[in-house]
Amino acid sequence: MNIWGSVVRKGYGSGMAFRSPIMLAGAFLVLAVAYLAHFNIAVRISDDAALARFDALMKIGAPGRAAVHGERALAMMKREGVSPEGAARLKAALGKAHIQHQDFERGAELLSAALATDWARKLDSRQRILLEDKLARSSIHADDMSAALSIYATFLDRAGDAASTAEAENASPLEAFYAGRVADAATLFAETLNHAGGAPGVAGAIEARLTAAEEMASLGAFFAMRDDGQYAAAGLLSAAHDIRRAILGGDHQDTVRLTLILGPVYSDMGRLGDAEKLYLEAFHAQEDAKGANSPDLSLYIKLLSGVYEQQGRMTEAQALNEHMRGLFRDAFGAQRYAANQARDRRKDVNRPVSQYFLLEADYAPGDLVSAAQYSIPVSKAPTIDEMKVRLAADPDADPRENNMPARLAQLISLCRSESGERISLRSGYRSYATQRGLFERIGYKGTVVPPGMSEHQTGLAVDIDVNGRFMRQNDKSYQCFEENAFRFGFILSYPPGNDYLPGESSFEPWHWRYVGVRTARLYREAGPHYKPQEFLAALPCYQEQAAAGVFPTVGQPDNCLNQITTAAADADAAAQPGGEDAGTARILNTQLRGRT
Ligand SMILES: [Zn+2]
Secondary structure (H helix, E strand, O other), rough: HHHHHHHHHHHHHHHOOOOOOOHHHHHHHHHHHHHHHHHHHHHOOOOHHHHHHHHHHHHOHHHHHHHHHHHHHHHHHHHHHHOOHHHHHHHHHHHHHHHHHHOOOHHHHHHHHHOOOOHHHOOEEEEEEEHHHHHHHHHOOOOOOOHHHHHHHHHHHHHHHOOOOOOOOOOOOOHHHHHHHHHHOOEEEEEEEEHOOOOOOOOHHHHHHHHHHHHHHHHHHHHHHHHOOOHHHHHHHHHHHHHHHHHHHHOOOOHHHHHHHHHHHHHHHHHHHHHHHHHHHHHHHHHHOOOOOOOOOHHHHHHHHHHHHHHHHHHHHHHHHHHHHHHHHHHHHHHOOOOHHHHHHHOOOOOOOOOOOOOOOOOOOEEEEEHHHHHHEEOOOOOOOHHEEEEOOOOOHHHHHOOOOHHHHHHHHHHHHHHOEEEEEOHHHHHHHHHHHHHHOOOOOOOOOOOOHHHHHHHOOOEEEEEEEOOOOHHHHHHHHHHHHHHEEEOOOOOOOOOOOOOOOOOOEEEEOOOHHHEEEEEEEEOOOOOOHHHOHHHHHHHHHHHOOOOOOOOOOOOOOOOOOHHHHHHHHHHOOOOOOOOOOHHHHHHHHOOO
């Protein structure tokens, strides 16, 4: 700049012969052409020079021009057959240049090529994760939602414990890093999906779109658990809902189930009209599928009435609540509790488990499913074992008793809307080996029991998380579980004062266990309260009483409990004299050992 400036000033200031500006421009042109020619020759004959140019332009923040030179260098490298490693490194850098220059399609193409090489496999984990994250982000911009979804779904898997919202106690730094990348993507998902309307960028075969919907649902559920994730959750879940509705139909159970997560997100955001629409649609789908008198409708009625209350439509809310109570009365008043001992034994859903009723090391249920697939909000990566529960399905059974995860999703959704608290699954299935590992690490402190004594090994027990920690007795959601869990087949396994687990206090307000709707109902109405294990052990007797309609009323002796404890005490006394301090459950165990 100075050179040209001083020449011009000299020309005018010294009184010398006037030089035509055209001549000056001409000189400039010659120099420039010479320079460019030299440069072009250099970059044409040397990829090193092209690379240097690329680097230099990137440094001064000119990614568009850098990309031109980078592409040239890449083409030359290909012709010359350079090392795949060198090419991969350039592709990664060039991909970033294109992305900075807003050419997301080419950027994504190059990054994904680079990531598929040996070079990428040898990268430091964090560097590779950052590249994958960049690829996912540019895929979203390039309208390739499926690619982004599958990357973040993998991240979520690898995030393990760290995916839980608040404290990730056992997480490794790398797990936390994965979780952080997914969390950071929330804004981008929110922006993209909220503007797109419907499900954007998910093309392809039906199978592929359903997979994308599955991934959207699981990421959406993850964001729904975060304070700052509502917009992303709403976008992802509604897109998943749209896809499923288009392919499977609005009345398909997979479509309806999403309502249980998406509805509360809408309510939280104040999108009450959307929540109302969603609940109504689910209600009608359930009505068509299960009949107008099905107690299954009650959940959707309850959710709907919650929305009306929020909107101040009290008369409508009250009418719905009345209707709901009627449904329950009819369903449970009329049909009572046919004895179903054989079936439940086969399903193992009413098997007692405690320090007196041990499970074998090789006991493992064969029908574990991912809770997230049933729209249960999970607090950890959805694919780990701990986020699985038993399906507990029986084709011969009453459909209301069939399906543990569907029941749990409904219960959580109901209590979430009643309490306004964030409820999720904190721990479901734990194998014998996992329990042993936990116990060895943590011991009796806290909430861990020795292997074989834990109901978690059955896949029927769940620890409930409220706002990022274990559910507590004074949580509103605990009150809701107390009042409603039995309607969904769950009972509180470790009530105050029980001696089912070793240690000081065995009261666990967060630990709920599935026993089936009829059994839970029977326990609620006729069982010895706060003795769930004894109740399960003596279940056939309670079932007989129920069938005959002879429940003991308050103050009367409980014959089932008395019979079984007396018989067991006799057997126990005969077997080991002096064992008078044995607890009831222990006595029961002695008696039942031959049978279970
Ligand atoms: Zn538990």
